[in-house]
Amino acid sequence: MIAADGAVSAAQARRLRPPAPVPEEREFGRLELLLRLRRNPLTIWRTRHFREPIVAGEGLFGYGVVISDPDAVRHVLVDNAANYRKDDLQRTILAPGLGEGLLTAEGEAWKRARRTLAPLFTPRAVAALAERMTGPAERTVERMSRRRDGRIVDIAADMTRVTYDILAETMFSNAIAGGAEAFGKALTRYFETQGRIDPLDVLGAPSWLPRIGRWMARPAISFFEAQVKTIIAERLALHAGGHRPGPKPDLLDSLLAARDPETGAGLSEAEIGANIVTFIGAGHETTANALTWALYLIALTPDVRERLEAEIDATGDDLAAAALSGERLAFTRAVIEEAMRLYPPVPSLSRTALADDLAAGRCLIPKGALVVVSPYLLHRHETLWRAPDRFRPERFLPGAREGIPRYAYLPFGAGPRVCIGQQFAMVEAVIVLAALLRRLRFDHAGAEAPMPVQRITLRPDGGMPMRVRAR
Numbered sequence: 001m002i003a004a005d006g007a008v009s010a011a012q013a014r015r016l017r018p019p020a021p022v023p024e025e026r027e028f029g030r031l032e033l034l035l036r037l038r039r040n041p042l043t044i045w046r047t048r049h050f051r052e053p054i055v056a057g058e059g060l061f062g063y064g065v066v067i068s069d070p071d072a073v074r075h076v077l078v079d080n081a082a083n084y085r086k087d088d089l090q091r092t093i094l095a096p097g098l099g100e101g102l103l104t105a106e107g108e109a110w111k112r113a114r115r116t117l118a119p120l121f122t123p124r125a126v127a128a129l130a131e132r133m134t135g136p137a138e139r140t141v142e143r144m145s146r147r148r149d150g151r152i153v154d155i156a157a158d159m160t161r162v163t164y165d166i167l168a169e170t171m172f173s174n175a176i177a178g179g180a181e182a183f184g185k186a187l188t189r190y191f192e193t194q195g196r197i198d199p200l201d202v203l204g205a206p207s208w209l210p211r212i213g214r215w216m217a218r219p220a221i222s223f224f225e226a227q228v229k230t231i232i233a234e235r236l237a238l239h240a241g242g243h244r245p246g247p248k249p250d251l252l253d254s255l256l257a258a259r260d261p262e263t264g265a266g267l268s269e270a271e272i273g274a275n276i277v278t279f280i281g282a283g284h285e286t287t288a289n290a291l292t293w294a295l296y297l298i299a300l301t302p303d304v305r306e307r308l309e310a311e312i313d314a315t316g317d318d319l320a321a322a323a324l325s326g327e328r329l330a331f332t333r334a335v336i337e338e339a340m341r342l343y344p345p346v347p348s349l350s351r352t353a354l355a356d357d358l359a360a361g362r363c364l365i366p367k368g369a370l371v372v373v374s375p376y377l378l379h380r381h382e383t384l385w386r387a388p389d390r391f392r393p394e395r396f397l398p399g400a401r402e403g404i405p406r407y408a409y410l411p412f413g414a415g416p417r418v419c420i421g422q423q424f425a426m427v428e429a430v431i432v433l434a435a436l437l438r439r440l441r442f443d444h445a446g447a448e449a450p451m452p453v454q455r456i457t458l459r460p461d462g463g464m465p466m467r468v469r470a471r
């Protein structure tokens, strides 16, 4: 039994099933499927999707194959990746905001951009950026500590702000023309409106037909484009005078200096702009959601919280060095990885097959088929995980982690299009979580358990109200 004050014992906590839509056995009609897609795409998955390695058939988008077999996943995303392109629906949703940035580019343009941008995110480059992450993390803790002790706040909003502040610092040394706040607001608006699947897209309506969501997002997108242009122009002027905003290059300095290792060519100004928006778009909400769900899961499990606090207290002041060491904050890292298993910030990857294919020797994928690899399904698949719905960070500790099949855990995707910001995001999330838990304690304060809802990223529906106290 749970105590009157809501506290749970460690043993009770281990049996809790963190909130998620309960899958149904029955099949859904087309209209119901459409409504579910619009409201929360997570609810289209039925019990068989969590049990069967491959589910294929006619769907709303024509013939579709949902793959949760690690060998077949590897085939599609890695071994025969050249046969698959990002599907049109994904491009329609993302492209108006992100332009020809790395996330939405295809073919030769993508290859060239990836080669050119890869050096910006190597472990060494991320190590150099890590020092810049601690400042915004510490300032967030300061700001939260100044609030009345025990106050209830929407942690999702705080996490969105801190990941945004970290990007503003690592990308622009915080030098944003027009102010970081206005830029951040436009970004939020973009995700609010753009991230929702429009039924017209699903039905394949022509792109000139206005989508209400996109139409509403237009001012936010134009605002971005103008701001980004100004930021680049100001930086170029600074460089022309032989200056940089900080002692070490930030991501914008590196973007402007990046050269294709094969041709020596730099990126065009339009490409630089598109990639700035892409890095913010791809790297901000994702990391914020990982942190938000981690804080929620920690609040549910007192033994995890205790162990985390002990690990963090035993770590020195230099959180960046500890996060980069890979050993000193191992449990903190494991908690983030397990939070992203249960609540993968990017819950679904999709591709279109360019030619007929056979994956893992048994899965026929006809030309034109929509192929879905859903980290959400994979991470909760009954054939791949023991107690898949339970929060058990120990799975990711050294010794246990090696036993997880590589293609069963895909928060950052895999293959040539794997997340370029993976190391950046992990170091950032460890630093922020450690900085927060060193000083503060979080308890869920919502009347109901937070339900994950899939927009572009996986968010808690209605935010994440938590009571924040000083430790």
Ligand code: HEM
Binding pocket: 086, 102, 103, 104, 114, 278, 279, 280, 282, 283, 284, 286, 287, 290, 344, 345, 346, 349, 350, 410, 411, 412, 413, 414, 416, 417, 418, 419, 420, 421, 422, 424, 425
């Ligand atoms: C927890 C945080 C993050 C998660 C879960 C995440 C997840 C992903 C996933 C799953 C993909 C592959 C999409 C696909 O294959 O269709 C991806 C791609 C990408 N991510 Fe991340 N991401 C995170 C943070 C970041 C950060 C911090 C940045 C940049 C600063 C970033 C930049 C990108 C870019 C540019 C791509 C496109 C790569 C390409 O297509 O070559 N991401 N991300």
